[in-house]
Each structure stands twice: as structure tokens, then as C-alpha cells.
Amino acid sequence: xxxxxxxxxxxxxxxxxxxxxxxxxxxxxxxxxxxxxxxxxxxxxxxxxxxxxxxxxxxxxxxxxxxxxxxxxxxxxxxxxxxxxxxxxxxxxxxxxxxxxxxxxxxxxxxxxxxxxxxxxxxxxxxxxxxxxxxxxxxxxxxxxxxxxxxxxxxxxxxxxxxxxxxxx
Numbered sequence: 326x327x328x329x330x331x332x333x334x335x336x337x338x339x340x341x342x343x344x345x346x347x348x349x350x351x352x353x354x355x356x357x358x359x360x361x362x363x364x365x366x367x368x369x370x371x372x373x374x375x376x377x378x379x380x381x382x383x384x385x386x387x388x389x390x391x392x393x394x395x396x397x398x399x400x401x402x403x404x405x406x407x408x409x410x411x412x413x414x415x416x417x418x419x420x421x422x423x424x425x426x427x428x429x430x431x432x433x434x435x436x437x438x439x440x441x442x443x444x445x446x447x448x449x450x451x452x453x454x455x456x457x458x459x460x461x462x463x464x465x466x467x468x469x470x471x472x473x474x475x476x477x478x479x480x481x482x483x484x485x486x487x488x489x490x491x492x493x494x
Contacts (some may be wrong), residue, residue, distance in 0.1 A: 340364045346462040348475040351394045357472040358435070358463070360453055361481040362390060365445045367435070367455065371467060377466070379459040380444040384433075384451035388416075389482050391451070392487040395429040395473045400464065408450055410490065418450065421430050425460035429473040431491040436460055451489075475476065 328337050341364055348357055348370070359368045362383050369377035382392040388410060404426050409417035424437035435453045437460030438444075444456060453475075455463065 336338070340366050340380055342366050342368050342375070342378040344368070346370065346373040347374070348373070348472075349394060349476075352472045354472070356468075357474055358467065360390070360435075360437070362392065362447075362472065362477040362482050365447070367453065367459075367463070369463060371466070377459075377462060379455060379463075382438065382441055382444050382446060382448045382454040384449050385447040387451045388452060389398050390447075390475060390484055390486070391486075392431060392475050392477055392484055393432055395475070397427045397429050397467055397469050397473060398434075399426075399428040400467070400469060401426045401428075402464075404453075406436075410450065411420040416450070420451065421479075424457055425464035426453075428463060429466055430475075431489075435463065435473065454478065 326336060327333055335455040355372045357370050360381065365381050365383060367379050367381045368375055402424045402426050406423045407420050426434050426436040428434040433451045435455060437457035438454035439457055441454050453483065
């Protein structure tokens, strides 16, 4: 991408949000959160206007963040999180006080990630990790029942439901 006359940066070090004020198919109403797995971005739309955007860290293979249309089903100011997908629990994790958590798909949630120093790259166990400050803004804006649209415009994230479990031990 050209960032100034004769100054270029490689596309893989830039995250873009291209505003699209048209709600995704299936969204009722004028409020939704869009998670773009290819760009590693999150965009918030209110009254069909982009009102907020930020970087994320989504699920790293084989713990992809599941594409689809979901609704926020639970909001928690803070909660512990733990899980393991491997039979030998070699990938087990336990985190205290995960802030600004919004569950939208079984064990997957939008939440603040105080342990992440570098957003913009897949690295989670399937959740959408957000900086703590940005997660707080989104948590205050969002309501239970608001739509979360997760997609990968590159088509590289698997969509087969059998690849996505509810996580946990």
C-alpha cells in the first residue's frame, strides 16, 4: 500500500477496515459488530454508520474463530477462562479475570486480552482477543442480542461446523 508519495508498506503489515454500512445477510436492525478474520479487525456499526474499529487477535489454526452470524448471549465484566482442545491437555490454559467478556458462540467470546502485546495476528484458542481499553468501549456499547458477524473474505478459514467444538476440558 502507498502511504505517502513513493513510500510503500507491504500489505501483510497493514490492517484495513473498509466501511460497509449495509448489514450482513440475516442481521435485523441497524447495529452489529463485524469481525474480519483476514484483516484481523473488528468494526462496530450503529445506525448503519461505522462508529468504532480496532485490531484483534483471532483463533490460530487449528483453533480457528468460527465464521458465521451470531448474537451476543452473555456479558460479563470479568470472568475466569480455561480450556484445552488436545487430548493430553498440552494446550491447556487458565486465565483469571478476563475483562469485558461477551459470549456469542458456545465457548467463543469477544473479550479484553491483557496478556496480548501484539494484536493483528491470529493467536487465540478461538476467541476474539481485543485490547482491554477497546474491549471496554465495545462492552459498554453492546447489548445482549446484538449481532456479531464473523467472516473471512479470503475464504481460508474453514466453515465446516464439525471443526468447531464448545472447547473446555
